[in-house]
Amino acid sequence: MLSSTTIWVAFALYMCFLLGVAFYVTQKEKKQQEGESLLKTSVAWPILVMTYIASLMSTWVFFAGPGAYYRGGLGYWISEMSYIALFPIIAHFTMNKVWLINQEKGGDFVTPADFYYERFKSPVLRTILGLIFLTASFPYISSVLVAIANAADYATGGAINYQMAVIVVGLIMTIFVCIGGVKSAATADTVQGLLFIGLLWFIVIACLIVGFGGSLSTAIDTLWTNSPAFFSYPGPDGWVTNASRFGYPFACAIGWTIMLPHVFVRAGYFGDNLKSQRKLSYMTPVLQGIVWTGTMLIGLIGLALVSDLAKSDTELIIPYMIHNFVTAFNPTLAVMMMVGFFVGALAVGLSTANAFLTVASGIVASDLIKNTFHINVPKEKEGMVNRIIIAVLGLGALVIALNPPELIFTLIMFSIAIVMPLFPVLVFGLYWKKATKQAAIVSTVVGTVLVLMTYLVWHLGDTWYGAIGLFGATITMVVVSLFTQQDAADSKEFYLTYERANERFYEVQE
Template structure:
């Protein structure tokens, strides 16, 4: 049987397994949190495997190995080390990130500053996710071309169709659990290749594997971890790590975790799992391939060295398994980027600006289309003449320069204002995009060094250090000369500001009454780690004019506020916004969903607050001539 046909059959079986996972989780989506954040039910093991797998691309394995082959251990700072460090730092920041009341970063920035910042950030995040995904498509095209002689366009179509299918079915839940399978597969293949390359190289050098590793490159500087120079180590860390710490897809996994402990341990585990692949396996692969292919000096040749070794040493069956492992690596990244980029298009652009009253069923359709947009965009970008790591670096530099400071400074500095955030976003982002364009237009010299770096070392990495400096200066200067944000913008992020809005209404409710008892009978409760998910679904007697309803509700009850558009409305009465009642549209134009996620020890209080929210909603709708009824648990339908 033809090798390509055999691979196609194996890949089809593999994709069917992923589709089954997507279908399974599509049947379990019954809330906004299920839809975008996997119900906040994910434990630390799948979080760790997904966090790692979503940053290990098939092309990335080839490119990182190539970097070691050419540059030795010092090249660890150009990609591998920032990966490991960034995931570890996200783990340290979990306690702050996990409590934030948002589903996407653009929504979070609107809550912190103002609506004017959400659209540009959403567009930047979507572009960054496309660039990341383009690296996966590019790597897979290279793999398929070397192994099967497949034209790049067919490889691109294959990966696009496969990822689209299971991501659109199951959302983030499908992404996380398929990532677990994909990491196991890619790690198995990478470890196998590492052992195979080292055994071949040590046999040819007549040394044991241990002696080969310790003595072959001794005295050449290959093992020097700072061979690129300490200044360059610092430049790469400053240029890359901030962009990856603030990366949208990883924050969504923090929010999707069951609790802070699972999120923290998951990211620490993910950091270790990435180190195994990029820090150990790829390093040893580069060492072995350097001995086997001493004539290689250019990055283009180095990227296919591992593939060339495989083709010349193994049978069709082994090559198919290797191809499956590298394909799994590409898919594990692309599905994450497609999901994250798609959520910004559907929630932060479509629902926020185009159709604020969109139902969950409508949003699910739009989200599927948005996933296709990200994948299609990535596929088109992959045909440009840029190497694999360069796609990732360019995306990271834009993120570091554009929204790292508005995001992170806003979380820890109360004085940051919308004017400062917008100035930082625009100045940093425009400057960085401009510098990338200059470097891409001017190209590299004979030594492969980009134009800006030839002017000054500080302009290494497409001048991102300059762009980040301007972005940081802008948020500080413009914030200090403008008025501080309102208490409603600060309350979700700073406890002392939230306490100014606190009210004590719980003691006024008779929890022994029949009305309260009837409400409790239909309130859905489910414990997720240290928090409990509460949801009450209502059905109106007629289709709602959502904007009019929200306006009437806010007029009659001052506790309600729209921090990020009328599609999501909070009843703010205390510091923990996640535990405050939040309302959104349900499956159709007659459904209203009321939800809260209090800490387990505060559940009784939150249940009373949802009851108060329910009563205020009912009274508002009655004044509009609309009656309401409960939707019972057994009548719920998956979205």
């Protein structure tokens, strides 16, 4: 186990790293006279790809992912791989078009609702979407604080109090975003992404060496003998049912990789040119495959070593293996791995939390304060107001994290599910000129209610997630559009904008 001093030093060093990035980026922007903007940016493809990956992964990498593979087995990994392959297709037909329209409008979009408003011209829809995206943000941010605090608590054998760790991590996250904004977060993600991927595979290889002499085939043979359910449905915990085999990859392919607010703005707004967008589409599946294969191997090795962990303990399989197996093998290696586990969790967790917090603050500032309540903030005070909003939201997520549910997985998947019904509105808005704002509003409400019923009434949230809400929203969008009308002038400029952008970015290149 690590001493509390080691963890506090790691916290301090990481805080210095984040503040250094924030200072560097803000000073560079001032020299380039780009002005101050905490909420929007434009970055080259290496940073775009890494900030997307880093903000996407969150607590899955060192907690929820390995724990899910421990409980769900190989079938769960197959589900992961199936939706990863869909990303280039979905991104091409949706997010690349979102990017084109944003570029033609001068890159002024800040929140996902900005794009929807451009198409439907409905203030009511903007407000509803803002509230839904904000609802998705809080559980996800809280899941990061929960995970990192659990890591500190476990790594020190309880020497660092869970609540204290939540407070410290929450303050680190909030201060960084207040000072640096979205471009600082994207730049830090490039380093953090490479760091957590490297640490993940270091842990995989070290655990395989300690547990099975470096032989993956020996680990697989052990599983085949002791836990054969790993290789079949519904998995060791009976968790990957027929419903979840459909509901889970569907939820991730749409809700997780596209519709969560922080990945929506990264995939649709951040790229500095069309080449960056294409790089994002092609490279994201490769990097996701590398990360998820690493987390699957951790679950595999962990289950091969010990098969009777309680459900809540499965998300701590990495520190469990380090404490119970690596320490006896080589105490120095155990310390190195525990530090790597904590730093990796900090890196990948804060990447996601920073991204979510920035977008959530934009939702409050733009969708709610400016466009719903029509409060106009003077230009010179926007930065200060945004920082106040970020601080309030960060503290709100911190409060939720102080009393979390049993599994981090639960927080994450609810966030994913609640935004899934917004996808049909996006698709029909892009491709169907007869889609109306009335349909978009009703579809959004119906889909959201169905997701809440899936979780709270039917208790099917752990298998269907947001799929029922998505199907209900799709049907509602079509039916209501057929029975309502919207002034064609509302969407005329939207489609003209897309045609101009298409000519500028595609046809000119050809």
